[in-house]
């Protein structure tokens with residue numbers, strides 16, 4: 001059943017307690033509850049995905065609004081970023097059933113084969129290799145045909161996709177006028193921007209049709225795909241929302257290790273904490289920020305960090321919260337002709353009727369621009385082998401099939417951080433650093449579980465990262481100067497005019513990077529898995545080392561950030577973890 005208050009719980013003991021009803025947590029809870037002999041509880045801090053303002057977590061095009069000043073977000077910020085003129089950046093995280101899968105931008109990429117094969121090596125477990133993970137990627141998804149019925153021949157490879165999984169995935173249901181120009185560019189500049197039929201085949205590099213987790217024109221999240229169907233059809237799974245897990249509680253000793261099978265929950269800083277117990281184990285799926293936070297609040301972590309926060313350190317795990325990796329991004333825009341068909345009338349509110357009409361169309365048959373994420377193509381690229389950056393620093397990616405940077409194109413003005421214009425027609429382009437070498441951290445700064453932790457992604461703290469982003473900007477500039485854009489991409493928008501001027505210098509690009517960088521919201525690796533027991537936080541089975549009874553299944557356990565958007569990979573990892581847990585208990 002779904003509960004909104006701990007007093008509604010009919011029992012305080014379950015076989016498994018999953019902390020966080022987010023992307024990974026809901027996969028684990030749904031898969032474990034397939035066995036009717038086990039009982040599962042999910043505790044989620046945030047709100048329902050179906051109540052107040054649920055259109056923001058349902059209508060794909062409105063997705064970006066689900067995070068900004070919304071009830072669905074934790075409203076975290078970073079510490080001042082030294083390389084970004086000391087700016088404090090918003091650091092969005094989903095605070096809702098489905099977690100960040102309910103608020104993210106719906107781009108669906110699994111990563112490169114080389115990313116996963118390197119995970120298998122670093123973790124010392126071949127089950128993380130691409131060839132093994134492919135069955136889990138397929139297990140998580142059902143390929144969708146677009147709601148508008150257009151042909152998708154030549155836009156994806158059916159052989160690498162699932163047909164019976166909980167998450168709906170497909171290419172765009174809404175074609176845009178810029179699509180043909182992007183495809184033409186892959187032909188005109190094919191050596192730098194080759195076409196890739198399916199970036200989820202293990203072969204990531206090149207420009208492809210963007211896949212998104214959209215089903216029947218609506219967001220497909222771990223709440224809609226996994227959790228809700230499980231709770232509606234089974235008696236052995238309960239979900240408690242609007243309730244925070246505040247810390248783990250030691251229950252004894254097992255195998256010579258301190259055992260933590262109980263936890264405390266509270267709805268407000270002043271409510272009396274309630275203790276719940278897992279007969280088998282606790283699965284932490286609170287994400288890269290909050291899974292480490294909960295362990296630290298329980299006295300587990302780097303003793304010096306805990307001491308500063310006023311928490312008594314009982315188990316020393318020095319790497320917890322360290323190694324935070326994220327993909328920085330910058331947006332840039334170009335003016336296009338005034339008669340171009342873009343989504344600016346909606347997103348810049350140039351035409352007050354545009355959103356009303358689009359909403360009417362979406363409500364009638366789930367088609368139109370609102371069923372899309374506003375972007376139909378994405379590309380993943382490498383620095384050339386002979387680039388000065390590689391010569392100076394070496395190749396920092398996972399292998400020759402992994403990306404150093406990404407470009408994607410949107411059919412209108414899109415940005416985070418830049419003030420929006422009130423008129424004009426645009427094409428936007430994101431530039432993302434996919435193999436960053438900067439490392440940040442998260443740490444508690446108080447023993448109060450309701451206080452936000454300190455978050456430092458430490459963007460652009462290495463010259464490799466800066467030089468790679470400069471290369472990405474120059475690459476985007478070459479793309480838009482292809483003959484395919486002649487007469488369409490007219491001039492750079494004012495913010496980037498200096499950066500894109502024909503005689504611009506690296507200093508111009510760096511100034512833009514320092515002013516406009518944002519997080520793409522992919523924090524990962526803060527409780528990394530590693531085969532070396534002196535490194536990282538969890539073992540190959542994702543069990544927290546040095547304690548018993550606790551496993552972590554979420555974005556924090558990745559040894560390094562994949563060279564693409566992570567969510568499809570997180571679903572795959574959670575499917576693998578569910579099988580590992582089932583097999584550990586003979587379920």
Ligand SMILES: Cc1cc2nc3c(=O)[nH]c(=O)nc-3n(C[C@H](O)[C@H](O)[C@H](O)COP(=O)(O)OP(=O)(O)OC[C@H]3O[C@@H](n4cnc5c(N)ncnc54)[C@H](O)[C@@H]3O)c2cc1C
Pocket residue numbers: 019020021022023024025043044045046067092093094095096097098099100101103104105106107108109243244245246285286287288290291294520521522523553554555556565566567568570
């Ligand atoms: C705005 C945004 C845009 C993004 N865009 C994309 C994209 O387009 N493509 C892509 O691949 N990735 C994207 N990402 C990243 C991706 O969505 C995340 O990496 C992924 O969803 C993280 O999964 P997770 O299971 O680790 O954590 P989450 O899905 O964040 O789940 C953690 C859950 O735990 C809950 N929780 C936390 N603390 C507690 C506590 N103390 N007690 C109880 N519950 C707790 C949270 O409320 C949350 O529901 C985006 C993320 C954001 C925020």
